[in-house]
Amino acid sequence: MLYRKSGDKELSTRVLNSSTDALRKMIGLNNGAHVVKISAKAYRLSNGVEYCHVGVKCKDESIYSFHAYGKEAIELHEEGSKAVKIPVTVS
DSSP: OEEEEEOSSOEEEEEOSOHHHHHHHHHHTOSOOEEEEEOOTTOBOTTSOBEEEEEEEOTTSOEEEEEEETHHHHHHHHHHHHHOOSOOEEO
């Protein structure tokens, strides 16, 4: 997974191991990021694979979307649920 961070003078690119890592990083940047949408726990696609989507909005109004499948979907849902501070849309 590719993650880009814009700084004062440069744009750095980092490779993260998973969507869960990327979500943790985004929430930890102290940019006012908060979860605005999260898929229902244990949501499964029509082929039976677990899936999770987490939408994050920053105070500068930029929106990020994190997606995961299988075991990572369970981890992403748990991490997204921890980051919820206001009522969110569950889809």
